Amino acid sequence: MQAPPELPREAERLAALHALRILDTAAEAAYDQVVDFVCQQCQVPMGLVTLVDADRQWFKARRGVALSETPRRVSFCGHALSEAELLEVPDALKDPRFADNPLVTGAPFIRFYAGAVVHDEAGLPLGTACALDTVPRQLTPQQRQALLQAARNAALLLALRASSQRMLELHSSLADKQAALGQLQAVASHALAQHQPAFLSHMGHELRTPLNLMLGYAQTLDLDPRLDAQHKDSVEEILRAGWQLL
Incomplete structure (x- = not known):
């Protein structure tokens, strides 16, 4: 098993992720709909919207997966973040990076993985929208486009969250200034x-x-x-x- 490679601008990436204050938040219907779209379009039993922290990958939304997070060192998504857009692993048992990965040899017994990178407004990779299966397979061109669209939808949700937080901070700052006045x-x-x-x-x-x-x-x-x-x-x-x- 190979651990995910180090990422450029890692400190900046983590700062952007933490600034969203989204890690360990409750489920949200909008993100769940992204995962449902992934499972339907890619015809897979498992789908995730993941966010990759310093030492773990956390699932903002999930279908068919009992875990809420995994260590980053065993994550498929940690590898996907090094890609420009998408990482596809047709058969994990035949890929030296994942053949002895505990998520492959044990539950949830991943054999197929495809993850499209979710970028923030500055282009930093924060996580993925990914499709998983317990049998080897390969995405069609249409399914790849659907998965990329799911990642863009997740990125848009994160951008809306960041914008909302900026508005709240501006409102708070204005309230503080009014109180001071x-x-x-x-x-x-x-x-x-x-x-x-x-x-x-x-x-x-x-x-x-x-x-x-x-x-x-x-x-x-x-x-x-x-x-x-x-x-x-x-x-x-x-x-x-x-x-x-x-």
């Missing part, structure tokens, strides 16, 4: 209530000092006997305006 407004209102009287008192003092000086000069001029009638009217207008402002 509310707190800032409350602090500003409290500060204004505390400091407004002192501010007004200070401004009143700053205005009153020069105003009193102006009124004093105007009163002195108003009492000056040398002031003619025209200028006396002007000084009295200054006094009326000054007293009103004060």
Whole structure:
């Protein structure tokens, strides 16, 4: 048995997988429908939508398979991720990579495997849509296309999940910003209530000092006997305006 090869961009791939927060989640009808489509189109008793983690492959959806996950080192899908699109194994007992694999020599006794790679939006391989059988066989061209379509459908579901998570994160961020703005407004209102009287008192003092000086000069001029009638009217207008402002 050969363990799956190491993948390029493995750290990036795992980060993308974990960011989806999909591992170990409950079954979902949309993924189950992908597996049903695989089994019907490929005419196989077993079908899976798998996601390959660091040390295991986990089944988001499954038909005809009792296991919910297997170690990555014995997984067929771990090998499939190295392919551009699809890995097909017509007879596992005749393939040196899988002949003594415990999934071949023991339950579920896999003899035939075909897995189409499920890529994320960045093109990273996250898992597969795969068809399995207990007897050797080979896919027809139409069945290969159906399996590839199933993988694209699974990829679309993952992309929708990622988009939904981004929307939730954006909504949460907006809510946090609104809460912070509310707190800032409350602090500003409290500060204004505390400091407004002192501010007004200070401004009143700053205005009153020069105003009193102006009124004093105007009163002195108003009492000056040398002031003619025209200028006396002007000084009295200054006094009326000054007293009103004060």
